[in-house]
Amino acid sequence: MPHTRSAAHPRHDALLAEWNQLLRRCQEEAARDTGPEPGDAPDPQPYGEQLLERWAEPQRRYHTVDHLADVLARATELTAYAHDPDTVALAVWFHDAVYRPDRSENEERSAQLAERALAEARVGAERIADVARLVRLTVTHDPAPGDADGEVLCDADLAVLAGDPASYAAYAAAVRAEYGFVPDQDFRTGRAAILRQLLDLPHLFHTPYGREQWDRTARRNLTTELELLEA
Incomplete structure (x- = not known):
């Protein structure tokens, strides 16, 4: 991964510092597990x-640096439920790293990017495999029973659904803007199908905190958006 400077964002430096600390921890753990390799990580x-x-990237309206920062913050909020918080954090950084709204393979390409980049950065192979698995899990947001890290990642990613009315409206508008190339009727039909699918789930969230704190509000927001789309 070559060095490039991202566009100035108010949280750029803080996020970069957080990333640096995270990757160094994972590099150091890998070195302890496997022994020193030639040269520095x-x-x-x-x-x-x-x-x-x-x-x-300019095609993003919702899947932006703000979304990355928000999901990282939610994952931190759920740290007590994670098996390996650093693995979850790496998965957050990569889960939408490849994103084109007109493509269906974003999660797979993001997982492949994680596999390549983290191997090059000398993160441990077991952790890399789990990061990639977690990134791919964001296709369905349906972790297996007992998958603590999957539950934390999925809940953190979907916590936006439980925002206050203004925040949720901004989220819904950003999603629509990302799909600006889709005609209105087609978008309404597709978006309504997604909302109904979410509302049909027995649980939107998997951690005890998510179920207690976010589920009810998220369902109210989803129901309101669906009613507006079908009005």
Whole structure:
């Protein structure tokens, strides 16, 4: 991953510092597990810069640096439920690193990017495999029973559904803007199908905190959006 400088974002420096600390921890853990390798592990910063550059791409309206920061914050909020919080955090950084709204393979390409970049950065193979697995899980947001890290990642990613009315309206508008190339009727039909699918789930969230704190509000927001789409 070559070094590039992301567009100036108010949280750029703080996010980059957070990334640097995260990747260094994972590099150090891998070195302890496998023994020293020739040369030093790569500098984390170029990897973080390129990830932030990806999250700032112009085609994004919802899947932006703000979304990355929000999901990282929610994952931190759910740390107590995670088996390996650092693996979850790496998965958050990569889960929408490749994003084109007109493509269906974004999660797979994001997972492949994680596999390549983290191997180059000398993160441990077991952790890389789990990061990629978690990124691919965001296709369905349906972790298997007992998958603590999957539950945390999925809940953190969907926590936007439980925002206050103004925040949820901004989220819905950003999603529509990302799909601006889709005609209105087609968008309404497709979006309504997604909302009904979510509302049909027995649980939108998997962690005890998510179920208690977010589920009811999220269902109210989804129901309101669906009613507006079908009006």
